[in-house]
Amino acid sequence: MGILPVIEQYKGELEAIFKDLHAHPEIGFTETRTAAVVAERLRAYGVDEVHEGIGKTGVVALIKGKGGGNRRVGLRADMDALPIHEESGLDYASQTPGVMHACGHDAHTTMLLGAARHLAETREFDGTAVLIFQPAEEGLGGARGMLADGLFERFPCDEVYGLHNWPSGQPRKFGIVKGAAMAGSSFFDIHIKGKGSHGAMPHESRDPLIIASSLVGDIQTIVSRNVRALDACVVSVTQIHAGSAYNVVPDTASLAGTIRYFKDEVCELAERRMKELCDGFALAYGVEIELKLRNVFNVLENDAELSDAYMEAAGDIVGAENVVERDEPVTGSEDFADMLRVVPGAYCTLGHAGTVAVHNPKFVIDTGILPVGASIMARVLERRLPLAG
Structure with a gap:
């Protein structure tokens, strides 16, 4: 199948969004510009609802599929940057001294926007897509802030998925660990x-x-x-x-x-x-x-069955040969774990051509990952909310 057609068509726009977000990074709970860009793009894509100010600067959007079913699947991306002075040398490097997207959250946000555009235009699913743009992942409690603001009471989900770029030098390599995946x-x-x-x-x-x-x-x-x-x-x-x-x-x-x-x-x-x-x-x-x-x-726990579902969806996009179930968890942490304590789901890594580690002032993300990640996120939702017939 490869990259989904709508996402392929607009991949140039995705790269432009990414570069704009990268040039204007914001620390956790101050992502007002980022949230405004996200909300504006979502409305332009024709999603059914956009809710702002969830957990202070978070954004949640709803897209209803053709089938009209009651099941809901969540897709989550983080939006915040780090207090690091950028030394990447990119022509779209941070314009804010001492603040940098050194972990790729700008890419995660862009991927979810790409998935949103595809889902809003095609609506080939039965149920509701819940798109969660989370603030303050970098140790400031953004997930807990959204949960305290009634995230899953206001926008119920049956399951939820997230992903993180992985600067492995292995583009399109999808990895997941079942059970305890992150510390x-x-x-x-x-x-x-x-x-x-x-x-x-x-x-x-x-x-x-x-x-x-x-x-x-x-x-x-x-x-x-x-x-x-x-x-x-x-x-x-x-x-x-x-x-x-x-x-x-x-x-x-x-x-x-x-x-x-x-x-x-x-x-x-x-x-x-x-x-x-x-x-x-x-x-x-x-x-x-x-x-x-x-x-x-918290410890990030991936549901085994939903991890399998995520791998199957990723295989549609990157090919089964690029999908790897990993044995060893990582000692890094991720506050998507807090959401997974409330709603079952899975969290993966997606490799790209970059090799500089995250949280490094010279970190550069390969923009070729954007349509791939967007397609995987859209595809797992379509698979989990299939249309009858």
Whole structure:
């Protein structure tokens, strides 16, 4: 089958939309321009309903198929950018200093717009397409914001699908993991309040730097000496902040980082041990240590049956030889997981010619992926809502 005809016809327009979105990136919950572009395009395509301001800056559109059935299938794309200064050298690079689409959400948004145009023009399905344009995926809780705003109460879905570009250098390669596919994640902040002193008289201090340095090492034992070898978990200290002068032992120090996991009970264990370590260090050194933990991403769980359906739909577009069921999940996180906790569905990766990793200032997405991703999203909906006869 290949790329769907409507999408093939308008692929030049899709590339223009993508380049415009890429040049005007917006951080999570500030995607007002992006949301306005999305809403304007959807109305121009003739969708049945457009709802704005869902979860602050999210957009939801409805398209009714020819069949008039009651089943509903959701398709979701994220819209936000990252606080990264772009170094791609593209002629359509970000015009906003310090903000960049370094994860390809501009492409995901464009793909869903391409699917919307096809579905609105053809309507060869029985039921309703629910198109979800989500803000703030990058750790700011955009999915949870839309859910709290009544996403699936206002726009019920029987199942929901999403995708992410994959800069693998393998264009059109579709990959999916059944079950736990992406890690959950908690972020932590540790603030140590010690006692400062002159750098020449450290015996008068309760040095928070010594405590912070020891904590960094002991936090690594949470996984190596507490988590079962067969249960994957990654605890990373990614920030340490303290001091402002060469000759002063500071009063305070701060640490921050993440816990990545595939089982909720493993996360609970890691969080409990971190709290116990902080409490123990506070007692041992006679200082105050405050630990703040916040769960940011749930484990992303792909429904096995719907993963099969997604692979079959992708095979129609890219060929069965380019569809791969993967064995190993990834330790990265994705807040589409929150939607999948409410509605069953599946999330895939789609390879493209780029090879620079996401979240890199030199990241470049291959625009050839746009009609492919748009076609896969439209096709899975058509397959899941088939017309009778």
